[in-house]
Amino acid sequence: MTVEQATARRLDGSAAAAEIRERIRPRIEAFTRRAGRAPKLGILLAGSDPGSEIYVRNKMKSSAELGMESDLRRLPETAALGDALEIVAEFNASATHDGILVQSPLPDGMGSDAEQQVFDAIAPGKDVDGFNPANVGRLVQKRPALAPCTPSGIIDLLDREGVEISGARAVVIGRSDIVGKPMAMLLLHRNATVTICHSRTRDLPGVAAEADILVAAIGRAAFVTREFVKPGATVVDVGMNRLDDRAQVEALFGAGSRKLAAFDRRGSVVTGDVHPAVAQVAGALTPVPGGVGPLTIAMLLANTVSAAEGRQALA
Amino acid sequence: MTVEQATARRLDGSAAAAEIRERIRPRIEAFTRRAGRAPKLGILLAGSDPGSEIYVRNKMKSSAELGMESDLRRLPETAALGDALEIVAEFNASATHDGILVQSPLPDGMGSDAEQQVFDAIAPGKDVDGFNPANVGRLVQKRPALAPCTPSGIIDLLDREGVEISGARAVVIGRSDIVGKPMAMLLLHRNATVTICHSRTRDLPGVAAEADILVAAIGRAAFVTREFVKPGATVVDVGMNRLDDRAQVEALFGAGSRKLAAFDRRGSVVTGDVHPAVAQVAGALTPVPGGVGPLTIAMLLANTVSAAEGRQALA
Numbered sequence: 001m002t003v004e005q006a007t008a009r010r011l012d013g014s015a016a017a018a019e020i021r022e023r024i025r026p027r028i029e030a031f032t033r034r035a036g037r038a039p040k041l042g043i044l045l046a047g048s049d050p051g052s053e054i055y056v057r058n059k060m061k062s063s064a065e066l067g068m069e070s071d072l073r074r075l076p077e078t079a080a081l082g083d084a085l086e087i088v089a090e091f092n093a094s095a096t097h098d099g100i101l102v103q104s105p106l107p108d109g110m111g112s113d114a115e116q117q118v119f120d121a122i123a124p125g126k127d128v129d130g131f132n133p134a135n136v137g138r139l140v141q142k143r144p145a146l147a148p149c150t151p152s153g154i155i156d157l158l159d160r161e162g163v164e165i166s167g168a169r170a171v172v173i174g175r176s177d178i179v180g181k182p183m184a185m186l187l188l189h190r191n192a193t194v195t196i197c198h199s200r201t202r203d204l205p206g207v208a209a210e211a212d213i214l215v216a217a218i219g220r221a222a223f224v225t226r227e228f229v230k231p232g233a234t235v236v237d238v239g240m241n242r243l244d245d246r247a248q249v250e251a252l253f254g255a256g257s258r259k260l261a262a263f264d265r266r267g268s269v270v271t272g273d274v275h276p277a278v279a280q281v282a283g284a285l286t287p288v289p290g291g292v293g294p295l296t297i298a299m300l301l302a303n304t305v306s307a308a309e310g311r312q313a314l315a
Numbered sequence: 316m317t318v319e320q321a322t323a324r325r326l327d328g329s330a331a332a333a334e335i336r337e338r339i340r341p342r343i344e345a346f347t348r349r350a351g352r353a354p355k356l357g358i359l360l361a362g363s364d365p366g367s368e369i370y371v372r373n374k375m376k377s378s379a380e381l382g383m384e385s386d387l388r389r390l391p392e393t394a395a396l397g398d399a400l401e402i403v404a405e406f407n408a409s410a411t412h413d414g415i416l417v418q419s420p421l422p423d424g425m426g427s428d429a430e431q432q433v434f435d436a437i438a439p440g441k442d443v444d445g446f447n448p449a450n451v452g453r454l455v456q457k458r459p460a461l462a463p464c465t466p467s468g469i470i471d472l473l474d475r476e477g478v479e480i481s482g483a484r485a486v487v488i489g490r491s492d493i494v495g496k497p498m499a500m501l502l503l504h505r506n507a508t509v510t511i512c513h514s515r516t517r518d519l520p521g522v523a524a525e526a527d528i529l530v531a532a533i534g535r536a537a538f539v540t541r542e543f544v545k546p547g548a549t550v551v552d553v554g555m556n557r558l559d560d561r562a563q564v565e566a567l568f569g570a571g572s573r574k575l576a577a578f579d580r581r582g583s584v585v586t587g588d589v590h591p592a593v594a595q596v597a598g599a600l601t602p603v604p605g606g607v608g609p610l611t612i613a614m615l616l617a618n619t620v621s622a623a624e625g626r627q628a629l630a
Binding site: 116132133134135136137138140141143166167169175177181184185188191193194195196197198200201202207 | 431447448449450451452453455456458481482484490492496499500503506508509510511512513515516517522
């Protein structure tokens, strides 16, 4: 049984992301004409997490492709929280930095609540990740707000793919501030009947199987198995889990699978929270990679443009 | 079939509210000793809604009984939004107003988004209703915040009555900013598996009947009938609906019921969103009146004390 036997329709996040980029391109051009400069994203990267390096590089590359600027500030692993807050304050005060992105995770040495303090410090109007409490509150209240990128990208994907949200039963597994909770709110605003599940949920497979739309944002490879999925359901896989155990990859994807071949070339593969066999039950499914990931970056760019436009409207 | 045949345990909101008041009494005394003055709640009442008059009077009376002060400012029905914002600004700037309450509804003439503008203007540290976006966001993020009074009172009631929240399936019917959404968040933070339902939910009775804890916050008299309720479930009735049709009261509560007798004395009765026959199915049930209502006022007083203490800690 390999993933190649899938029957679920593949929800193409890369194509949806490309459409989002094409939608914002004329907005970037119009902003640039009016303002005499391109929208600019200020990025703070502290420490030397290899994943963070890749994420930041991708974000900067995507920005540049659309004619947006980015301004990367680096801090060493040993930097203090105050150093990060100083850079945020500078971005806040700047007339030409429209959005601010602080790449997670911050170095451990900054303290356990460093991210919260830094996100709180970001001016809500420049908070392109939507993590500031004022933006979280506005999102809950269904008011215009910079919304977290991954959940808003997922809504965009579902719309593009013609998945009916209104009236659907949606189940979100995971209750993070970055994905689970804002995802639940956005689905609710679109008139889904929303259930939020988590590690303390009893009979998680049974609850998940009530879903017409199932969003998995847990961070555990292949956790969502066939029994979690109502036949025909739309399954959105937010997980990005690196596997570096060949036996695990073979057990999950099969001896002749493309994932195993990729593993043998690269020594690791990335897989989602959804077990490959779900493709035989679900009606539609996002791949990993190529599903939610590209959408997240596209929505970050969209949020940066929105922030720039919002600041211009106030100027 | 009358409500007198109920088998559900009655969840006594009045008793729970009395306990909350006794818990905050020593905190008020300690604050008053330290500050040389009592905690004070600034109240803005605009227009002449008869219900609002009663609510405000009850809140002031309850404050006074605990040794707290309140400062009522009135505006006429014809007042402008700017007048309301001016009073809020004065309360915000005051060194002796610890909490600010703006009674809803504001007069229609202030515009359709007047309440939002006024709630946004309230300093988050004095926002005892918990309606400011910054407080909403902090609540979602599970951080210390002034939380909306009705949902936090309900959590207190469930705890007092020994209702297990962790692991329970909770269904909230209604998605208002004041009750439904914060209720869902508070239940989630206590590790319930939470579903939010609303007017667009398909098979609402069926979804509701999955609940171990069912919270009805719809605003429609007797809407939640027996078929909505799993036998033994805990049902919390947030509705406060005035009935002034004798035939409807008789149909709902029966010819010999106390509600009908009350109607015949007073010309109207208040009833909840939950049909009286639910008392024969539910394991536990809040009455209306005497359930959630008293809790809301008690939590308002608790929030005012918390706000006063928070400001004192910063002074």
